[in-house]
Amino acid sequence: MKVGILQSRIRIEEKLIVRELESRGVELVPIPVEREVFRLGGAADGGRDWAALDVVLERCVSHSRALSALRMLETLGVPCVNAWKVGEVCGDKLATNLALVAAGVPVPAARVAFTPESALAAIEELGYPAVIKPAVGSWGRLLARVNDRDAAEAVLEHKATLGTYHHSIFYVQEHVEKGGRDLRVFVVGDEAICAIERRSDHWITNTARGAVASKRELDDELVAISLAAARAVGGGIVAIDLFETPAGYLVNEVNYTMEFRNSIEPTGVDIPAKIVDFVLAVGEGRELSALPAPPRAAAGVPS
Amino acid sequence: MTTTETTVACTECEAPVRIEADALAGEILACGSCGAELELVQLTPARLQLAPEVEEDWGE
Numbered sequence: 001m002k003v004g005i006l007q008s009r010i011r012i013e014e015k016l017i018v019r020e021l022e023s024r025g026v027e028l029v030p031i032p033v034e035r036e037v038f039r040l041g042g043a044a045d046g047g048r049d050w051a052a053l054d055v056v057l058e059r060c061v062s063h064s065r066a067l068s069a070l071r072m073l074e075t076l077g078v079p080c081v082n083a084w085k086v087g088e089v090c091g092d093k094l095a096t097n098l099a100l101v102a103a104g105v106p107v108p109a110a111r112v113a114f115t116p117e118s119a120l121a122a123i124e125e126l127g128y129p130a131v132i133k134p135a136v137g138s139w140g141r142l143l144a145r146v147n148d149r150d151a152a153e154a155v156l157e158h159k160a161t162l163g164t165y166h167h168s169i170f171y172v173q174e175h176v177e178k179g180g181r182d183l184r185v186f187v188v189g190d191e192a193i194c195a196i197e198r199r200s201d202h203w204i205t206n207t208a209r210g211a212v213a214s215k216r217e218l219d220d221e222l223v224a225i226s227l228a229a230a231r232a233v234g235g236g237i238v239a240i241d242l243f244e245t246p247a248g249y250l251v252n253e254v255n256y257t258m259e260f261r262n263s264i265e266p267t268g269v270d271i272p273a274k275i276v277d278f279v280l281a282v283g284e285g286r287e288l289s290a291l292p293a294p295p296r297a298a299a300g301v302p303s
Numbered sequence: 304m305t306t307t308e309t310t311v312a313c314t315e316c317e318a319p320v321r322i323e324a325d326a327l328a329g330e331i332l333a334c335g336s337c338g339a340e341l342e343l344v345q346l347t348p349a350r351l352q353l354a355p356e357v358e359e360d361w362g363e
Contacts, residue, residue, distance in 0.1 A: 010330040
């Protein structure tokens with residue numbers, strides 16, 4: 001089997017996945033997204049013979065490049081993990097929220113506004129503190145918890161003046177009291193394979209910002225909401241970030257190129273092996289689960 | 304992947320930077336001398352360049 005790996009920076013995660021793929025005896029085809037020239041006509045256009053790949057695993061650190069590459073590869077008939085549509089939904093908090101709400105998955109209250117004035121009204125409707133997030137972004141960067149009107153006005157003015165147009169799509173979320181931690185459930189296909197808690201003294205609890213991971217036992221409710229969230233965004237290999245509140249779990253975000261270096265040891269789960277199992281199954285065309293499978297045929301861009 | 308461990312000069316301070324035998328193109332290495340973040344852009348022969356700054360859409 002030929003497995004393409006769409007990659008840019010090689011993190012610990014990519015090394016672990018490559019080692020696992022090599023141990024399975026598959027042929028690895030690195031696709032360095034920053035050096036690749038994608039010929040839109042494929043092999044007929046003098047480019048790579050993408051059709052020779054059984055499956056491509058997307059592991060880019062850049063959302064925009066991942067999304068464009070997945071779109072091209074899928075259109076050229078290559079099954080991708082995750083699918084382009086999954087990246088499109090998970091890479092944009094607004095799209096994620098819409099998909100989760102449509103599927104009936106509980107989420108924190110959120111508002112979207114397009115001017116500083118309407119965004120301020122949205123924040124005041126939610127109440128202080130509130131959280132302003134970039135719709136596209138990760139690792140807990142550019143999040144702002146605003147505790148009062150003065151701070152809200154300042155952040156909104158800075159975003160509108162200094163940011164690109166993306167920053168004038170104001171995504172505002174209620175501040176959820178999460179007890180210094182959030183939860184992350186790793187979902188592969190239709191299985192919640194393990195979960196962690198991420199604890200920090202800071203209100204941002206991303207491990208990229210120094211939060212410490214420990215094992216979280218899965219319970220029926222946690223599994224159910226995580227699988228529902230995975231289905232809502234299109235399935236595949238995703239990490240579901242949740243808050244635990246007195247009223248139940250809320251899904252905060254879904255990550256489609258998940259990092260897991262800090263989660264193998266505390267959970268005891270071989271996450272790279274689970275990822276590779278799924279990728280190889282997709283490459284073999286096996287039906288792994290009831291979740292939507294990445295498209296195999298060159299049937300155009302998925303809608 | 305390289306087959307043997309090697310060293311390459313840091314592009315910033317020229318101190319030797321160790322390239323592990325299982326290194327992959329695209330890996331980020333830190334210079335032990337000046338602390339610069341370096342990208343291993345090529346394996347054979349090993350070649351380093353200053354790693355790019357994190358961009359706005361990077362993440363997981």
